[in-house]
Amino acid sequence: MKIAELSDDIVIRRIATPDDASRWRGGFIGAYQTVFTGFPYFERWFPSEAEGVYKKLLATPENVTLLATRGETQVVGFGVAIPIAFKPDVATSLTGLVSVRHTFYLAELGVLEPWRGKGIGRALVRERIRLIDDTRYTHVVLRVSMNHNPSSEMYKAMGFEEMGVYMDVSAMRTDGKVTTDRRMFLSKVLSQVSLD
Ligand SMILES: CC(C)(COP(=O)(O)OP(=O)(O)OC[C@H]1O[C@@H](n2cnc3c(N)ncnc32)[C@H](O)[C@@H]1OP(=O)(O)O)[C@@H](O)C(=O)NCCC(=O)NCCS
Secondary structure (H helix, E strand, O other): OEEEEOOOOEEEEEOOOHHHHHHHHHHHHHHHHHHHHOOOOOEOOOHHHHHHHHHHHHHOOOOEEEEEEEOOOEEEEEEEEEEHHHOHHHHHHOEOOEOHHHEEEEEEEEEOHHHOOOOHHHHHHHHHHHOOOOOOOOEEEEEEEOOOOHHHHHHHHOOOEEEEEEEEEEEEEOOOOEEEEEEEEEEEEOOOOOOO
């Protein structure tokens, strides 16, 4: 389903049917591997693992899975959001700070390097947030790497604030070593809660 059209023939699509899922699977796997193999994550991802991420996110109830596509098969970016209740390790870290039932989590965001700086990342964030049901969800949270990372500036410019909560994430790096990097949580209010 087309969500928005950007310059350079980029189309933001929501993956919501099995046909869409299989059509864009290969493009997602390639883009996901390429983005997270590079700065600032340097993670090692096998195609089967990236495919597992794709399937798991698409099987998550209420997922908002957006791809920035070009032409019939090319995926140049991705942005996914899910209810935080389906991301238990993150929900546990934020217990007492946000309502698990009423919070959405921005799970993945990436744009291939040659396509960065053209507004695709911002569009993926903006459209993901727009598609969250703000009558049921009051907050959206995410975590960013604390290594120098342009995404935290982008999120702050879009109204996200630091929560003062951090999480260490272990991952296999491209050099074959498992190391941890520190992620910081940011949050944004989606709606005012009705108290009646
Ligand atoms: C973060 C990321 C998705 C941004 O994508 P993008 O398409 O370049 O984003 P945009 O073009 O919409 O730019 C958004 C902001 O990013 C920053 N930015 C973009 N390109 C930049 C660059 N080359 N150098 C420094 N900052 C840059 C700017 O602050 C920009 O704000 P502006 O619109 O006010 O200029 C992309 O850099 C990426 O995939 N990074 C690696 C993966 C990652 O860090 N994911 C985030 C996980 S939370």
